[in-house]
Amino acid sequence: EVQLVQSGAEVKKPGESLKISCKGSGYSFTSYWIGWVRQMPGKGLEWMGIIYPGDSDTRYSPSFQGQVTISADKSISTAYLQWSSLKASDTAMYYCARQKWLPDAFDIWGQGTMVTVSS
Amino acid sequence: QSVLTQPPSVSGAPGQRVTISCTGSSSNIGAGYDVHWYQQLPGTAPKLLIYGNSNRPSGVPDRFSGSKSGTSASLAITGLQAEDEADYYCQSYDSSLSVFGGGTKLTVL
Numbered sequence: 001e002v003q004l005v006q007s008g009a010e011v012k013k014p015g016e017s018l019k020i021s022c023k024g025s026g027y028s029f030t031s032y033w034i035g036w037v038r039q040m041p042g043k044g045l046e047w048m049g050i051i052y053p054g055d056s057d058t059r060y061s062p063s064f065q066g067q068v069t070i071s072a073d074k075s076i077s078t079a080y081l082q083w084s085s086l087k088a089s090d091t092a093m094y095y096c097a098r099q100k101w102l103p104d105a106f107d108i109w110g111q112g113t114m115v116t117v118s119s
Numbered sequence: 120q121s122v123l124t125q126p127p128s129v130s131g132a133p134g135q136r137v138t139i140s141c142t143g144s145s146s147n148i149g150a151g152y153d154v155h156w157y158q159q160l161p162g163t164a165p166k167l168l169i170y171g172n173s174n175r176p177s178g179v180p181d182r183f184s185g186s187k188s189g190t191s192a193s194l195a196i197t198g199l200q201a202e203d204e205a206d207y208y209c210q211s212y213d214s215s216l217s218v219f220g221g222g223t224k225l226t227v228l
Contacts, residue, residue, distance in 0.1 A: 109164040
């Protein structure tokens with residue numbers, strides 16, 4: 001079965017760092033892009049950025065460039081989303097999703113990781 | 120403000136037909152990029168509903184259909200059922216980035 005499994009919910013304080021993960025299985029991890037999507041409470045989907053684990057080619061939305069870092073470790077079929085200094089406004093659900101080509105649909109989604117940033 | 124514009128909400132009675140529009144521009148939908156649709160049931164991750172403007176993944180009922188014309192696309196749902204109550208999002212491509220619509224909440228009356 002093709003699936004993306006994300007790491008568990010996190011509760012952090014402002015200023016702390018965080019790295020969440022997305023592990024792919026059931027397919028060739030290096031042959032698909034992995035994108036990250038933010039959903040703030042009660043709001044819509046926002047595309048953050050994407051990585052191609054095969055060669056680590058990474059693209060960011062201008063809205064998230066410099067705010068987060070996307071990476072991948074193809075040896076363990078896992079993509080990551082990380083923050084160096086969290087803000088309360090980073091509180092959201094974060095989804096990873098698989099995409100064959102950049103204009104394609106996201107055909108497989110992770111279950112989501114809820115990140116709560118509060119003092 | 121989303122690059123793709125959707126109505127915030129639509130509603131319909133069971134058995135009726137509803138449509139959800141997704142309006143873009145010459146840099147995304149109008150440039151020939153495909154439109155994809157997702158269904159997000161309450162408390163769950165989005166699920167691919169329509170890809171490549173009008174194609175249904177395996178398992179998606181044929182009550183769901185998609186179309187595209189010019190700088191816009193539409194999702195149609197016929198034979199509305201209570202279980203269709205969800206948020207629906209369109210997605211396309213613009214300036215080397217994926218973009219989502221703001222989402223439409225479908226209420227089944």
